[in-house]
Amino acid sequence: xxxxxxxxxxxxxxxxxxxxxxxxxxxxxxxxxxxxxxxxxxxxxxxxxxxxxxxxxxxxxxxxxxxxxxxxxxxxxxxxxxxxxxxxxxxxxxxxxxxxxxxxxxxxxxxxxxxxxxxxxxxxxxxxxxxxxxxxxxxxxxxxxxxxxxxxxxxxxxxxxxxxxxxxxxxxxxxxxxxxxxxxxxxxxxxxxxxxxxxxxxxxxxxxxxxxxxxxxxxxxxxxxxxxxxxxxxxxxxxxxxxxxxxxxxxxxxxxxxxxxxxxxxxxxxxxxxxxxxxxxxxxxxxxxxxxxxxxxxxxxxxxxxxxxxxxxxxxxxxxxxxxxxxxxxxxxxxxxxxxxxxxxxxxxxxxxxxxxxxxxxxxxxxxxxxxxxxxxxxxxxxxxxxxxxxxxxxxxxxxxxxxxxxxxxxxxxxxxxxxxxxxxxxxxxxxxxxxxxxxxxxxxxxxxxxxxxxxxxxxxxxxxxxxxxxxxxxxxxxxxxxxxxxxxxxxxxxxxxxxxxxxxxxxxxxxxxxxxxxxxxxxxxxxxxxxxxxxxxxxxxxx
Amino acid sequence: xxxxxxxxxxxxxxxxxxxxxxxxxxxxxxxxxxxxxxxxxxxxxxxxxxxxxxxxxxxxxxxxxxxxxxxxxxxxxxxxxxxxxxxxxxxxxxxxxxxxxxxxxxxxxxxxxxxxxxxxxxxxxxxxxxxxxxxxxxxxxxxxxxxxxxxxxxxxxxxxxxxxxxxxxxxxxxxxxxxxxxxxxxxxxxxxxxxxxxxxxxxxxxxxxxxxxxxxxxxxxxxxxxxxxxxxx
Amino acid sequence: xxxxxxxxxxxxxxxxxxxxxxxxxxxxxxxxxxxxxxxxxxxxxxxxxxxxxxxxxxxxxxxxxxxxxxxxxxxxxxxxxxxxxxxxxxxxxxx
Numbered sequence: 001x002x003x004x005x006x007x008x009x010x011x012x013x014x015x016x017x018x019x020x021x022x023x024x025x026x027x028x029x030x031x032x033x034x035x036x037x038x039x040x041x042x043x044x045x046x047x048x049x050x051x052x053x054x055x056x057x058x059x060x061x062x063x064x065x066x067x068x069x070x071x072x073x074x075x076x077x078x079x080x081x082x083x084x085x086x087x088x089x090x091x092x093x094x095x096x097x098x099x100x101x102x103x104x105x106x107x108x109x110x111x112x113x114x115x116x117x118x119x120x121x122x123x124x125x126x127x128x129x130x131x132x133x134x135x136x137x138x139x140x141x142x143x144x145x146x147x148x149x150x151x152x153x154x155x156x157x158x159x160x161x162x163x164x165x166x167x168x169x170x171x172x173x174x175x176x177x178x179x180x181x182x183x184x185x186x187x188x189x190x191x192x193x194x195x196x197x198x199x200x201x202x203x204x205x206x207x208x209x210x211x212x213x214x215x216x217x218x219x220x221x222x223x224x225x226x227x228x229x230x231x232x233x234x235x236x237x238x239x240x241x242x243x244x245x246x247x248x249x250x251x252x253x254x255x256x257x258x259x260x261x262x263x264x265x266x267x268x269x270x271x272x273x274x275x276x277x278x279x280x281x282x283x284x285x286x287x288x289x290x291x292x293x294x295x296x297x298x299x300x301x302x303x304x305x306x307x308x309x310x311x312x313x314x315x316x317x318x319x320x321x322x323x324x325x326x327x328x329x330x331x332x333x334x335x336x337x338x339x340x341x342x343x344x345x346x347x348x349x350x351x352x353x354x355x356x357x358x359x360x361x362x363x364x365x366x367x368x369x370x371x372x373x374x375x376x377x378x379x380x381x382x383x384x385x386x387x388x389x390x391x392x393x394x395x396x397x398x399x400x401x402x403x404x405x406x407x408x409x410x411x412x413x414x415x416x417x418x419x420x421x422x423x424x425x426x427x428x429x430x431x432x433x434x435x436x437x438x439x440x441x442x443x444x445x446x447x448x449x450x451x452x453x454x455x456x457x458x459x460x461x462x463x464x465x466x467x468x469x470x471x472x473x474x475x476x477x478x479x480x481x482x483x484x485x486x487x488x489x490x491x492x493x494x495x496x497x498x499x500x501x502x503x504x505x506x507x508x509x510x511x512x513x514x515x516x517x518x519x520x521x522x523x524x525x526x527x528x529x530x531x532x533x534x535x536x537x538x539x540x541x542x543x544x
Numbered sequence: 545x546x547x548x549x550x551x552x553x554x555x556x557x558x559x560x561x562x563x564x565x566x567x568x569x570x571x572x573x574x575x576x577x578x579x580x581x582x583x584x585x586x587x588x589x590x591x592x593x594x595x596x597x598x599x600x601x602x603x604x605x606x607x608x609x610x611x612x613x614x615x616x617x618x619x620x621x622x623x624x625x626x627x628x629x630x631x632x633x634x635x636x637x638x639x640x641x642x643x644x645x646x647x648x649x650x651x652x653x654x655x656x657x658x659x660x661x662x663x664x665x666x667x668x669x670x671x672x673x674x675x676x677x678x679x680x681x682x683x684x685x686x687x688x689x690x691x692x693x694x695x696x697x698x699x700x701x702x703x704x705x706x707x708x709x710x711x712x713x714x715x716x717x718x719x720x721x722x723x724x725x726x727x728x729x730x731x732x733x734x735x736x737x738x739x740x741x742x743x744x745x746x747x748x749x750x751x752x753x754x755x756x757x758x759x760x761x762x763x764x765x766x767x768x769x770x771x772x773x774x775x776x777x
Numbered sequence: 778x779x780x781x782x783x784x785x786x787x788x789x790x791x792x793x794x795x796x797x798x799x800x801x802x803x804x805x806x807x808x809x810x811x812x813x814x815x816x817x818x819x820x821x822x823x824x825x826x827x828x829x830x831x832x833x834x835x836x837x838x839x840x841x842x843x844x845x846x847x848x849x850x851x852x853x854x855x856x857x858x859x860x861x862x863x864x865x866x867x868x869x870x871x872x
Contacts (some may be wrong), residue, residue, distance in 0.1 A: 579847060592859065601866070618803075629795075633833040637788070751833075765799075766806070773807045
């Protein structure tokens with residue numbers, strides 16, 4: 001009975017209509033979420049492919065795999081693909097799109113057609129970027145610093161800039177949709193203080209998307225114009241200031257990292273109470289800390305420019321503000337920990353990823369504080385210390401949160417259980433592979449190995465070899481879930497409505513949900529995370 | 545509840561299925577437009593930041609460049625946009641009251657003003673072209689330098705002023721063109737009788753957009769045209 | 778959005794006020810007020826913008842606090858960008 005095809009009697013969003021048109025012209029937020037899932041996974045492979053080439057080159061001190069110019073392109077495009085085409089959309093566009101209406105008791109997002117437009121903009125941006133890759137790529141670093149990008153680089157800066165500009169609008173529209181939905185379409189009784197913290201996290205994320213992305217957009221426009229018309233806005237030989245580009249660029253790109261981490265934090269905040277069978281500790285603090293991260297995140301951008309030539313006084317200001325922004329993140333870590341205290345812990349796959357997130361994000365965050373200290377930053381800026389720092393947050397944090405969420409809500413999305421033993425194994429492989437890849441990079445950076453260099457002094461080789469070895473293990477860890485998720489769609493155990501015994505409105509409707517989400521819109525009379533009233537599932541579902 | 549008798553009664557063809565009632569739909573559309581305008585504030589804001597930085601650095605060149613703009617056309621254009629905001633506001637009011645013919649006339653007037661603004665902008669830009677003030681290879685600030693013998697005008701700094709002038713007025717003009725396109729569509733729909741007192745949300749939210757574009761110009765005018773208009777000694 | 782219908786007289790009054798302020802701002806620019814030229818110009822512009830927002834965009838007549846929050850927040854965010862950037866530029870030459 002476990003291997004029967006999804007029962008055809010019950011209609012849900014996957015079997016309501018078949019055919020490519022029903023998918024490409026859908027306005028159902030759940031189908032759009034799956035369209036995004038396929039697209040971002042595709043780009044994850046591309047970005048990952050660039051990463052593997054980088055790590056292969058760095059196996060040996062000499063630059064012997066690719067040319068220096070090619071290496072510049074590899075790390076530039078790895079960064080842009082991973083950030084703009086994988087991380088920024090990942091949780092919001094897949095899990096957010098799928099879950100926000102379900103969690104608040106709505107039938108869809110406020111603007112379903114704009115939601116579809118968001119996806120098409122993303123696809124168009126992606127196609128332009130792929131064309132850019134295959135016709136020469138960009139070598140400016142993912143950051144497009146001027147005047148190299150505007151006056152000297154011979155690569156496809158304009159095309160890449162155009163692609164990111166369009167992708168930015170995709171992001172803005174998603175954020176707009178979420179904010180309006182959360183304000184206007186909550187079910188009766190779903191007050192702000194009863195919202196799942198996943199919603200609070202996405203609300204905060206959306207604010208950043210709305211207010212930050214337009215500044216990146218106009219900056220890219222200026223870069224393109226400068227390059228095309230030789231204007232001089234960022235050219236120091238013509239009165240321009242390269243730092244103006246950096247100010248405008250980082251005004252978005254720093255808050256962008258909070259776009260990438262806040263949704264993961266939201267995911268973890270759903271998973272930890274469920275697998276501790278306990279209400280979240282400090283609901284208000286967690287909710288407010290999400291908003292605080294969104295706000296404070298806009299106040300710190302010049303910490304990317306400490307050695308670029310900003311004034312010492314502004315460096316001091318930004319350094320102090322950067323310490324401040326760590327506080328709300330720390331508050332979340334305390335709250336997750338306090339939730340687990342005296343809880344009844346189950347080490348399911350989502351919970352394993354959540355644990356990984358908490359530990360690795362904490363390490364990444366603390367090393368961020370090292371970087372916020374001006375004296376230390378002078379020593380380690382533009383070294384592998386920075387690279388390790390942000391990969392701990394982005395990969396150890398954001399991607400683990402994404403994996404946690406995909407596993408937690410997979411039964412809801414697909415109506416199937418993934419094989420739990422394989423899930424736990426993959427989580428372990430990811431954790432080990434990740435640490436082997438990136439911990440040596442902290443040491444390398446501290447010892448002085450610069451980033452973005454295609455060759456290095458021989459004394460750094462051992463650590464680089466360890467890092468590359470780790471990256472192959474990490475790759476295996478990422479491929480495994482893709483295989484077993486696909487496998488589960490045909491052979492996985494059929495999921496009940498609420499296999500985890502979790503709180504939240506999404507678990508009160510069928511797995512997979514009907515197209516209009518609820519047979520009847522619920523009226524909410526209970527608080528969020530009321531785990532004292534939800535029985536634990538009889539067993540954690542484990543595939544035999 | 546979405547299946548209550550009241551909701552069923554209100555389900556006209558304009559009500560999209562995922563909304564409970566018209567009020568929720570209208571409130572969502574309105575909030576959506578205001579949020580979009582917030583993104584536009586930040587979009588233009590990047591240019592305002594660049595403007596602020598370079599005006600701080602190169603005040604003389606900015607003043608000289610500003611003086612080379614035609615104050616008459618700038619003032620007239622400001623007035624034209626203000627008139628267009630009036631017709632838009634009166635148009636929304638006409639839609640609220642169900643006065644279809646009045647609405648169509650006001651929308652057409654708005655388009656006239658919009659085209660007038662763009663036409664005048666074209667005249668101004670053409671003048672800049674003739675004076676070789678368009679940034680790029682043919683940029684030549686020697687006429688400005690001649691006008692200011694006492695202070696040093698650096699041509700490349702002057703070019704930065706004009707780069708920002710064209711970037712800001714260009715981005716604004718692009719938004720005007722989009723606005724004209726939107727209002728052309730609104731005019732057509734109004735003529736077809738698609739707007740009623742119960743449903744005229746597109747007119748309202750298009751109006752919000754148009755007023756925003758007007759407000760941007762209200763700031764661009766003093767920042768670009770009025771930096772230094774003191775009589776030359 | 779409230780369905781309060783504003784009297785057309787108010788719209789005409791605002792229109793006249795905006796036109797007058799436009800002429801005033803152009804005229805004041807030709808008088809030498811030193812650094813206050815910029816201040817006056819921006820104050821007038823802000824007042825004009827306020828008239829458009831409050832009356833033409835109906836913010837005065839809406840009970841929706843969220844609209845005002847959105848406006849204030851976005852202006853505040855723009856101010857952040859401008860102020861913190863200028864914090865760098867205005868302190869660079871201090872050694």
